[in-house]
Amino acid sequence: MTTTDDVTSAASYRPNVADASSRRWLVTGAAGQLGREILGLLSELGATDVRAVTRDELDITDADATARVLDEWLGGADDGASVVLNCAAYTAVDDAETNEPAALAINGDGVANLARATAGRARLVHVSTDYVFAGDGTSPYPPDAPTDPQSAYGRTKLAGERAVRELAPADGYVVRTAWVYGAHGPNFVRTMLRLAGSHDTLTVVDDQVGSPTWTRHLGLGLIELALSDAPAGIYHCTGGGQCSWFDLARAAFTEDGLDPERVAPTTSDAFPRPAPRPAYSVMSSAQWQAAGLTPLPDWRAALHDAFERDGDALKP
Template sequence: MSGPDLPTAWLVTGARGQLGGDLLAVLARRPGDRVTALGRAELDLTDERQVREVVRRWLDGVLGARPVVLNAAAYTAVDAAETDEETALLVNGRAPGWLAEELAGRGRLVHVSTDYVFDGEAREPYPVDAPVAPRSAYGRTKAAGEWAVAAAGGDATVVRTSWLYGAHGGNFVRTMAGRALDGAPVSVVDDQVGSPTWSADLAAGLVALGARPGPVPPVLHRTDAGAVSWYGLARAVYEEVGADPALVTPTTTEAFPRPAPRPAWSVLDGSAWLAAGLPAPRPWRTALHLALQEWSPR
């Protein structure tokens, strides 16, 4: 069989997480492909030797298929990273480089990154080639991961996303939905703007990218379409579950100080994604409606 006709062998890291669960659901709908799912218990991303050995063994076992690694694993405790940057750097910065080095010349890497690599001071969507200037430990470690992947060369794409939510694990949308169903008032910042992204949508896009024949761009942005503040998103969640959106009141970032600074502007320019011929994202509000219909918000 020629290359594009081969089935794909997928290795999903972070498979027990929010995005990982949705990646496995998407991959389950691809008959003929093979999927290896690794969570933290099966793959310690702070252990270089283990990471390299696991990937090498997996690659050696891939016969008659295209190897693709979807790296959905990350140290995502943004505030904790301020005092535990060493661990965050291993998971977010070093491990992606180890994966990319082992895959170079042998398979494709799709590595998930974040809007936190930018300074958050723009007022137009960040293009893929915008200067990286993280303001938090989390952002610095994710930027280090991007650089490590680029330095390894090979067939690899860094995909930045933002404001991810889904059915698995804790996230802003699930929290707001629970408060809404309780009829509880909530105060939410109105001076941070981004693009809410349903993890199921991102997962479908990442799989489409991984399966795409031919060369892939080194950096892409994939969020759901449009932008809103956290306050606006909270009101939308209340409306979607039938609660009174007036229970949501706006506040400022200054009124709720956190250990790690949050970007005031997290909107990413997705034009390179579309130019690559990948599926167009749906509007964030449409995605939110579908998400809340599909899974219990509690």
């Protein structure tokens, strides 16, 4: 299904990112799926003042180290041209159920350390998740919808959101996204194609609904936000429209020239997991658009473009 709020086709997606070279960028979590995508985008856009830090170079759970690295990077008073894109996160959703303190150290306390170090000095753009909601909605969640995380992962990500809003209210941005896939790192699309090589048929849940989001489009959206005059706050940035994991798997098979009939639907009950998955993860882009930001393309068009551009990298 592709019910959308203001769908933009992939071909017409033109975010306003022309001024990327006018900013100084620090990307945390630079070795991850989204961090690597953003670094590639900044290079394409001609940004030359870019610092990429992995966990080995900056452990954001260390408050003193975080302050020291940010002080060194900023080098004095903020001139309005410094942006921190925080892609560092504990993303092992199931493991977080038994390791919540470890997840909280990164997703909550670590984000608080970044917010303290950047407040009043640099724009902080922090990536969050649909897991902060209960997942029992029936219409796209707006940013101010009540939060009610049902998993340890969701609770720790909500803690990070609150830290940004409390510690950096004037220049902290929280961007919730969902169902992210791309050329770098493990993700659902790559997993489906890998399994296609070893299984004649696959069963995939069709009772969880969300909005697939290509890392390239998400990265461009985050850069556009960082360059914009949008007020600080919470935003939603996902691919347009909605589908089930079953729909996404079949679409990925189709794009790879495989028979989508090899994918059969099933229910979440058939795949019990330690952490509950939201049944409904669709988030509204209305506030994103109201701030003058470009809505991401429809998920199906974006998936086609992803295979056109990164098809080899998406395959096992």
